[in-house]
């Protein structure tokens with residue numbers, strides 16, 4: 001049976017104060033606990049909070065888990081610039097986070113960006129994504145999200161560095177676990193807890209329109225990124241199956257409203273898949289869709305993912321799509337992939353540990369994707385259902 005104690009990083013400050021009151025402890029003890037929990041990524045054991053009396057350390061350890069991602073294996077690649085962490089959660093579920101180091105350049109300071117997970121697996125099922133292939137496992141607890149950041153912060157603190165950016169682009173669709181993601185963002189942004197500026201936090205979505213609308217109502221909290229991948233519905237139905245529920249125009253409309261209400265530029269991500277979404281028609285459709293918007297497009301060569309029939313678009317093709325977008329006045333960058341040697345995209349290490357699916361199933365999947373993308377390129381909409389768990 002899994003540990004029933006809450007993860008301490010996910011316990012809201014007012015609940016911690018209430019718990020202290022119930023222990024006949026003064027409220028200011030909460031400050032000592034927060035300092036120990038958040039400074040430099042914080043401690044992982046209540047016994048290490050030496051500012052507390054030993055009886056309180058003991059009762060705190062009995063009340064809550066100080067670390068929910070303690071069982072972690074890290075792999076380093078890209079000459080030390082990318083660190084992939086595979087976290088085994090209390091119930092045995094595997095999730096991943098990726099820490100990427102960007103050395104200083106003449107125009108920018110050194111950055112350390114963490115890509116973290118919001119769910120174990122994902123219900124959306126994008127076929128170019130290793131996490132999508134795993135299917136949906138469960139939503140992560142707030143503490144399980146935050147402890148990925150604390151884990152990375154500790155690794156950096158050991159080298160006298162700190163986390164500068166966090167992106168919710170790991171495993172899962174953050175807006176399908178929105179309450180916990182928002183609680184995690186609040187803690188990340190809180191100067192008395194993780195203390196990262198809102199502009200340094202990016203939440204990504206594959207297009208959950210009600211979630212985008214809810215974020216808009218909250219006001220500017222962080223940067224919103226939309227994983228677009230295709231501007232034409234027929235193709236997006238295949239590449240991002242929740243498009244069958246919320247089509248391109250609705251997603252971009254909600255993102256546009258978000259930009260107008262918050263003054264924040266929307267970041268659109270497009271994974272470039274050779275021969276699938278990199279045709280001149282796709283480039284033109286994307287340029288038309290976003291022309292005049294307060295938007296930025298990131299073109300990302302597809303990571304090699306097992307069991308898909310696809311590979312990344314060649315770089316000259318990506319460059320020509322970038323040129324089309326720029327000619328339409330849309331700011332565009334081409335993003336380099338990270339961590340390919342250790343299983344590139346988020347979800348790959350977890351997928352490898354889950355074991356190989358049977359060969360006939362893989363062959364059927366590949367064949368189905370080839371047929372679906374060919375039909376999409378002919379402009380035919382998918383008649384496949386909306387993925388379960390994505391709906392309302």
Ligand code: SF4
Nearest residue numbers: 122125126129132172
């Ligand atoms: S790309 Fe994102 S939304 Fe799509 S399956 Fe992967 S994790 Fe889910």
